[in-house]
Amino acid sequence: DQQVKQNSPSLSVQEGRISILNCDYTNSMFDYFLWYKKYPAEGPTFLISISSIKDKNEDGRFTVFLNKSAKHLSLHIVPSQPGDSAVYFCAASVYNQGGKLIFGQGTELSVKP
Amino acid sequence: DVKVTQSSRYLVKRTGEKVFLECVQDMDHENMFWYRQDPGLGLRLIYFSYDVKMKEKGDIPEGYSVSREKKERFSLILESASTNQTSMYLCASSVPGQGAGTQYFGPGTRLLVL
Numbered sequence: 001d002q003q004v005k006q007n008s009p010s011l012s013v014q015e016g017r018i019s020i021l022n023c024d025y026t027n028s029m030f031d032y033f034l035w036y037k038k039y040p041a042e043g044p045t046f047l048i049s050i051s052s053i054k055d056k057n058e059d060g061r062f063t064v065f066l067n068k069s070a071k072h073l074s075l076h077i078v079p080s081q082p083g084d085s086a087v088y089f090c091a092a093s094v095y096n097q098g099g100k101l102i103f104g105q106g107t108e109l110s111v112k113p
Numbered sequence: 114d115v116k117v118t119q120s121s122r123y124l125v126k127r128t129g130e131k132v133f134l135e136c137v138q139d140m141d142h143e144n145m146f147w148y149r150q151d152p153g154l155g156l157r158l159i160y161f162s163y164d165v166k167m168k169e170k171g172d173i174p175e176g177y178s179v180s181r182e183k184k185e186r187f188s189l190i191l192e193s194a195s196t197n198q199t200s201m202y203l204c205a206s207s208v209p210g211q212g213a214g215t216q217y218f219g220p221g222t223r224l225l226v227l
Contacts, residue, residue, distance in 0.1 A: 043218030
């Protein structure tokens, strides 16, 4: 039972264009969502997060959008850079469950020069 | 800066061996987690711990055990390694309630079981 799903295993984008990574979830109890970025042979690093009381959070080139009615979130990267090439994981949590995160399968982003 | 370190980056073991993976964090975090990462499956939680000597099963605990004798150290034990435990193992830590549990990860241990 995959509660957090990233249905696109890979995405290829041209440098300078927008990258949109998508994530769907099934558990309506989730109230906090996070995106992590992972390079090969390294651990994931936290990128950006959003609380369920918001529908958008922006940090520089990265923006996360949350559509609670559709149980869908997306990460927008604009403009995309070759250094953004990595695997991106979305994750979700329920606040009173002690920080346990449920991760999606990941989307591998390739930004071509 | 939060620092999470793992004892080995790469490990090769034989089937049936007992394997210890060590994780240490230096930020006095209460929560610690062990995941494995496999292609197409994302990160799956094996065990986690809210405090010293406390442990909770995650989604895939079978074949694993853990130990948390000190707050900064969380060990993952493969009692009798099998080939299906070949994977990337990731340790993480977090503070309860901070950013609803934003986790900080170590660099990972790539384990090959022959």
